[in-house]
Amino acid sequence: MKSGYNPHEIEKKWQDAWEKQGVYHAADPTIGSPSTSSGNIGEKFYGLIEFPYPSGDGLHVGHPRSYTAIDIMTRKKRMEGKNVLYPIGWDAFGLPTENFAIKNKIKPQDASKKNIANFTRQIKSLGLGFDWSREIDTTDPKYYKWTQWMFLKFYMSWYDAQASCARPIEQLPIPIDVEHTGDAAVTAYRDAHRMAYKAKTTINWCPKDKIGLANEEVVNGCCERCGTAVEKREKAQWMIRITAYAERLIKDLETVDYLEKIKAQQMNWIGKSEGAEVTFKLDVPGQSADAHTVKVFTTRPDTMFGATFLVISPELAKTWLDVGWQASEEVRAYVEAALKRTDIERQSEGKTKTGVDTTVLATNPSNGEKIPVWIGDYVLGNYGTGAIMAVPAQDERDQAFAEVYGLPIIEKENDERIIDWLERDGMGKRATTYRLRDWVFSRQRYWGEPIPIIFCETCGTLPVHESELPVMLPDVEAYEPTDTGESPLAAIESWVNVTCPSCGGEAKRETDTMPNWAGSSWYFLRYCDPHNDEAFASPEKLEYWMPVDLYNGGMEHTTLHLLYSRFWHKFLWDLGHIPKKCGSEPYAKRRSHALILGEGGVKMSKSKGNVVNPDDVVGVYGADVFRMYEMFIGPFDQDAPWDTHGIEGVRRFLDEVNYLFSMMVLNPRSVGTNPFADSLDAKFEILLNKTVKKVTNDIDNMRFNTAVSSMMILINSFDKVSQFTEKTWETILKILAPFAPHITEELWSQLGHVDSIHLAEWPSYDESKLQSATFTMIIQVNGKVRDKIEAASDITDEEATKLAMQSEKVKAALDGKAPNKVVYVPGRLISISV
RNA sequence: GCGCAGGUGGCGGAAUUGGCAUACGCAACGGCCUUAGAAGCCGUCUCCCGCAAGGGAUUGUGGGUUCGACCCCCACCCUGCGCACCA
Numbered sequence: 001m002k003s004g005y006n007p008h009e010i011e012k013k014w015q016d017a018w019e020k021q022g023v024y025h026a027a028d029p030t031i032g033s034p035s036t037s038s039g040n041i042g043e044k045f046y047g048l049i050e051f052p053y054p055s056g057d058g059l060h061v062g063h064p065r066s067y068t069a070i071d072i073m074t075r076k077k078r079m080e081g082k083n084v085l086y087p088i089g090w091d092a093f094g095l096p097t098e099n100f101a102i103k104n105k106i107k108p109q110d111a112s113k114k115n116i117a118n119f120t121r122q123i124k125s126l127g128l129g130f131d132w133s134r135e136i137d138t139t140d141p142k143y144y145k146w147t148q149w150m151f152l153k154f155y156m157s158w159y160d161a162q163a164s165c166a167r168p169i170e171q172l173p174i175p176i177d178v179e180h181t182g183d184a185a186v187t188a189y190r191d192a193h194r195m196a197y198k199a200k201t202t203i204n205w206c207p208k209d210k211i212g213l214a215n216e217e218v219v220n221g222c223c224e225r226c227g228t229a230v231e232k233r234e235k236a237q238w239m240i241r242i243t244a245y246a247e248r249l250i251k252d253l254e255t256v257d258y259l260e261k262i263k264a265q266q267m268n269w270i271g272k273s274e275g276a277e278v279t280f281k282l283d284v285p286g287q288s289a290d291a292h293t294v295k296v297f298t299t300r301p302d303t304m305f306g307a308t309f310l311v312i313s314p315e316l317a318k319t320w321l322d323v324g325w326q327a328s329e330e331v332r333a334y335v336e337a338a339l340k341r342t343d344i345e346r347q348s349e350g351k352t353k354t355g356v357d358t359t360v361l362a363t364n365p366s367n368g369e370k371i372p373v374w375i376g377d378y379v380l381g382n383y384g385t386g387a388i389m390a391v392p393a394q395d396e397r398d399q400a401f402a403e404v405y406g407l408p409i410i411e412k413e414n415d416e417r418i419i420d421w422l423e424r425d426g427m428g429k430r431a432t433t434y435r436l437r438d439w440v441f442s443r444q445r446y447w448g449e450p451i452p453i454i455f456c457e458t459c460g461t462l463p464v465h466e467s468e469l470p471v472m473l474p475d476v477e478a479y480e481p482t483d484t485g486e487s488p489l490a491a492i493e494s495w496v497n498v499t500c501p502s503c504g505g506e507a508k509r510e511t512d513t514m515p516n517w518a519g520s521s522w523y524f525l526r527y528c529d530p531h532n533d534e535a536f537a538s539p540e541k542l543e544y545w546m547p548v549d550l551y552n553g554g555m556e557h558t559t560l561h562l563l564y565s566r567f568w569h570k571f572l573w574d575l576g577h578i579p580k581k582c583g584s585e586p587y588a589k590r591r592s593h594a595l596i597l598g599e600g601g602v603k604m605s606k607s608k609g610n611v612v613n614p615d616d617v618v619g620v621y622g623a624d625v626f627r628m629y630e631m632f633i634g635p636f637d638q639d640a641p642w643d644t645h646g647i648e649g650v651r652r653f654l655d656e657v658n659y660l661f662s663m664m665v666l667n668p669r670s671v672g673t674n675p676f677a678d679s680l681d682a683k684f685e686i687l688l689n690k691t692v693k694k695v696t697n698d699i700d701n702m703r704f705n706t707a708v709s710s711m712m713i714l715i716n717s718f719d720k721v722s723q724f725t726e727k728t729w730e731t732i733l734k735i736l737a738p739f740a741p742h743i744t745e746e747l748w749s750q751l752g753h754v755d756s757i758h759l760a761e762w763p764s765y766d767e768s769k770l771q772s773a774t775f776t777m778i779i780q781v782n783g784k785v786r787d788k789i790e791a792a793s794d795i796t797d798e799e800a801t802k803l804a805m806q807s808e809k810v811k812a813a814l815d816g817k818a819p820n821k822v823v824y825v826p827g828r829l830i831s832i833s834v
Numbered sequence: 835g836c837g838c839a840g841g842u843g844g845c846g847g848a849a850u851u852g853g854c855a856u857a858c859g860c861a862a863c864g865g866c867c868u869u870a871g872a873a874g875c876c877g878u879c880u881c882c883c884g885c886a887a888g889g890g891a892u893u894g895u896g897g898g899u900u901c902g903a904c905c906c907c908c909a910c911c912c913u914g915c916g917c918a919c920c921a
Contacts, residue, residue: 002874261838261916268837268917275921298921311921351919378919388921396835397919435920555915632859634846638839639914643846649859652874694850706848709858716858778854783902785854823901828853833901 005658007622011742015127023756024078024129026085028529029544045082046545047074048524048587050553050561051089051136054115056100059122060604061612061630061642066552066593068627069636069704071128073550075738076699078129079762085545086129087527089136090116093144094516095209095225098447102480108447109475112139122614127623127741129758134530138519139447143526145470146536147518148452150568152463153575154196155453159244166195166244166574187460195241195571196441198461203440205233210481211444212237221342229342235485238451238512240439242567246270247432248584249566255583258590259637262558269559271435275299276419277385278428280310280362282373286326294362294373297384297433300394301419304366305412307389310373311355311401314338315381331356331375338377346377353378353401364389365427366418376401384433439564441515444487446479448513456500456507465501471509487511520561521568524548524586525578539579546582552591562590591702596633597641604642612642624740625651631704631739653712654743657736660718661747665729684721686772687714688728692765695735704739711736726751731763771827778829779804781813793827800824804832 018024047070052063074086092112101108116137123130136143158172159165169190178189191197204213206223212235217224250270253263275298282292296310312320317335321327334356355376362373378397379388390398392409402409422428442451450471452464464471474495479488489511490496500507522536528545529537553562569586572578597603598610605611617626629647634640691714698707714732730751737744737757748757777791777800787809791800801822804810810832817834824830 264838265916271917271920273920296921300921346919353919376919378921380920383920390921395921397921400919433920435917559916632846638847640846643860646846646860653859705846706858709848712858776854780853780902788854821901823853825853825902829902831853831901 002655002659005655005743007624007742010746011125011127011623014742014745015124018127018129018756018758019132021756023758024084024086024131025133026087026131027083028541042081042083044085044545044549045074045077046085046547046549047077048087048527048548048551050551050557051091051520051523052119053091053094053096054112054119055096056111056115057606058115058118059614061614061617062593062596062604063123064126064128064614064627065596065630065633065636066554067123067126067128068630069593069702070550070552071627072631072699072704072738073702075129075741075758076696076762078758079734079737079760081761084129085134085527086131087134087136087530088123088128088130088132089134089523089527090119090138091516091520091523092116092137092139093448093514093519095211095445095447098445099209101447105478107475107477109139125618125623126614126627129741134527136523136526136530138449138523141470141472142533144449144519146526147449147514147522148464148469148471149466149536150522150572151196151449151514151518152452152466152469153577154240154571155194155463157195157571157575158190158193159195159241161244164248166571168575169194191461195244197239197241198236199239200234200236201239201440202232203235203237204230205235205485206230210483212440212442212485221346231342232340233485235442237440237442238510240441242439242564243434243436245567245570246272246434246436248570249436249563252566252570252585256585256588256590258587259592262555262562262590262592265555265558266563269436269563272432273299273434274430274432276301276422276428277431278304278365278389278422279426280365280389283361283363283370284325285359290363294387295385296387296389297431298389300391300414301422301428302414302416303391303394303412304364304389304418305415306391306393306410307364307366307371308392308402308408308410309371309390310362310387311376311379311390311398312358312373312387313379313381314375314377316386317358317375327358331358334375338375341377351378351397351400353397353404355401355405357405365422365425372407374401374405374407382437383435441518442512443515444485444511445481445513446473446488448515449518450489451510451512451514453510454498454501454507455510456503456505458505459500459502459507462501462507468501487513489513517561517564521565522572524551524565525569525572536577543579543581546578547585548587550589550591551587552593555592555594558592592637594635594637594639596630597639599642599644601639601641617647621647621651622742624654624743628654628708628739632708634705636702636704650708653708653715654740656715657732658743658747660715661729661750664718664724665726666750681721681724682772684717684724685769687717688731689765689769692731692735692763693770696762696765699738708739711739730760733757734760734763775827777803779807779810780829780831781810782833783831784813786810786813797822797824800830804830 049066049070070086074084078084097108097111097115101111138144138147156169157166158169160167172190172193174186174189178185204218206213206226206228208226208228209223213223213230218230222229250267250272253266277295277297278301279293279295281290282294283289284292294310294312314335318339321332321335353376355374358373358375360373361370364371378401379386390401392398392402392407393411399409401407419428419430450473452469452471454462454464456462474489474492476492479491481488496508496511498507498509499505525537525542529541532538565586569578570584573582573584595603598608602608602610614626625647629650632650633646691710694710695707698704733744733748734757741758745757771793773793774790775793776788778785779787779789787807789803789807791803801824814834819832819834821833822830
């Protein structure tokens with residue numbers, strides 16, 4: 001260390017100073033002001049990172065990669081005069097904390113507090129420009145009050161497919177026949193249309209975590225968290241009707257700036273298929289012909305002439321059995337066995353097809369042929385209608401099934417017109433299906449938001465009144481998850497038993513809690529107005545701050561959090577809780593960081609012992625070096641291995657900056673430079689302008705690695721500089737400030753500035769000073785570089801050609817032949833071919 | 835199988851989007867400084883031939899377009915990620 005650069009002496013000092021001066025404070029619009037944009041707080045910029053889950057492991061070096069990147073971008077926006085909102089908070093509900101608490105017999109509340117304190121200390125040590133006055137915590141009752149409030153909105157709404165928007169449940173039209181049947185029928189009708197509804201479904205049950213999982217949390221038939229094979233269980237679960245928004249979640253991707261791969265993944269996940277739903281009449285043995293029908297979904301109705309059998313899913317077969325179908329023992333046994341099998345068992349069998357003949361016959365509406373109906377578990381119960389028409393001549397899977405059971409495979413002409421005929425005859429219609437499933441919203445755990453619902457024997461299911469929110473988690477010393485499928489809350493009688501808000505009789509609380517995804521589905525809204533007790537956020541503040549201008553996060557959240565929060569935002573927007581002006585999409589732009597791997601390119605993990613702790617790095621090198629290294633490590637959207645030596649290069653760079661500054665500015669005579677010169681070395685001035693331009697553009701395009709390298713080039717060029725102005729150093733410090741906020745603030749103050757460099761104006765560059773009067777002209781002969789000569793930048797074609805032809809090396813390469821083509825590219829090269 | 839991203843020195847990577855391939859950094863090697871080490875400083879560093887001057891080859895492979903291709907087009911190989919019996 002040649003300059004005596006000691007980050008530990010200055011970093012804490014400036015972090016305290018920034019906090020005291022409120023340098024990163026985001027100013028709210030004045031409530032009631034007619035135009036928020038005309039006030040003196042300026043145009044807003046809302047930058048967002050995914051708020052962390054405060055785990056017991058502490059911060060991972062991956063977190064700061066995202067935080068620093070957006071920190072750099074928001075710092076630059078601030079210097080460009082924007083009113084920047086860059087907030088931080090905690091997504092603190094969740095399993096790891098709960099499991100840790102159970103294991104150590106402590107309260108999750110306490111474990112969570114401790115983890116948050118540790119994360120806070122770590123994040124603050126990095127000098128990130130977060131507005132800490134807006135810190136939020138999803139486990140704070142003041143926060144989850146609103147999460148529960150939003151659940152009630154889901155419960156009290158239905159989706160109007162005609163109008164394509166959610167509406168209050170009171171506005172649901174009740175069909176006359178339902179109304180005539182009585183109050184119970186009306187209630188049932190409403191319940192069947194709510195956005196949040198309870199349904200008995202087969203859920204994915206993790207026997208280790210003792211919890212029901214959403215489809216999205218099951219990876220290859222195993223629990224995403226612990227890897228245990230999931231089991232199937234029947235349980236009444238709260239569901240949220242995200243499928244109602246499938247079309248809008250696809251369509252509105254057109255209106256936002258997301259990375260292409262993020263859009264592709266979202267589309268893939270929603271999985272839209274267009275085709276037809278076709279009705280087949282059935283002949284069930286022992287019953288009159290055509291008494292029953294079955295509907296199938298197909299994307300290829302034109303191939304219907306080649307349909308030689310139908311296959312229904314075991315799930316659909318079960319519903320037939322439940323309504324009294326007299327099937328054979330063989331059929332019953334197959335259905336029972338198929339339904340018991342876990343996904344992992346099914347997958348381990350590969351693509352081998354199994355099935356059983358129902359002996360039921362169906363009539364192919366395209367040609368009147370009688371074809372057999374089979375049950376097969378390659379047909380999924382929860383997609384389409386749960387039944388397919390098999391066209392073995394066209395479809396590999398149908399073909400495989402046909403081959404196993406010796407069913408006919410017949411090649412027929414396809415005909416596009418079939419769908420029109422079916423529609424005319426009422427035997428089919430055009431239909432669209434999605435792979436997206438409704439969101440299983442119940443968790444049988446303690447450490448989550450209680451679902452604010454009460455059950456009364458007399459009055460049925462009742463929402464907790466809004467004025468009673470939040471429904472607080474009971475403060476208990478000990479609890480365990482249960483094997484019964486009930487939440488641990490069910491065992492806490494003093495909490496469960498309540499009086500019915502309607503009749504005043506005995507009633508019980510819903511004991512399931514919400515999934516981890518609930519609190520993170522709307523946190524970006526709360527940041528706009530985090531201390532509001534009257535609403536989750538005021539319309540004025542939402543209107544000013546939303547949408548989020550730039551949201552960065554991991555690719556692992558593309559199909560879950562990103563989809564859920566887009567959906568949640570649209571729902572609140574439909575109901576008018578978010579001003580229409582904000583738009584129906586929460587994030588205008590979504591980008592994604594990649595991973596930081598361990599040395600050697602493998603994933604960091606405790607078991608491999610290759611985890612780098614940010615505390616250790618900051619302890620040795622300081623925050624500025626750590627930040628800059630993470631930006632220099634490689635392209636932001638590409639995985640990069642940590643390199644313990646690599647960080648030395650960045651350390652040397654900041655050391656050099658500090659050294660040159662002290663020599664040239666504070667002690668100029670010692671190096672023979674002149675800080676009072678009124679002009680710069682011409683070459684240096686060009687490089688400086690180029691660097692400002694490059695850093696400016698690179699930050700905007702998230703190309704931080706090349707921004708850092710261009711600043712290194714600038715600093716390396718200082719050996720040859722003798723004339724510079726004080727303004728030169730101001731410019732250099734300013735472009736470096738977003739990357740290394742502490743050292744630049746320190747040197748800035750040494751130049752005599754009282755106000756923070758982070759509120760100083762971002763430097764501009766002079767377009768006219770990006771190019772010098774001469775350039776090195778490359779001379780190519782037949783595509784090979786043969787010579788390089790200095791030439792005036794403004795020479796003509798003819799002059800360039802003349803110069804080139806004078807070169808001895810060119811003459812040698814031409815070997816006496818006359819050129820047949822010469823191309824001069826101004827300012828770059830001349831290409832001669834013979 | 836479908837979708838997405840990528841393949842450049844020993845390593846991380848750069849290349850103004852068709853114009854000097856290998857910037858910047860790391861590692862390595864040689865030297866200076868030092869009692870010694872650390873730090874620091876100077877130099878070499880894509881590969882092959884050559885003492886050198888210089889020459890040749892080179893961006894996964896093969897072809898094409900072009901005065902000129904890491905970049906565009908065609909075919910193929912490989913790696914990573916996501917989805918996956920979705921009819």
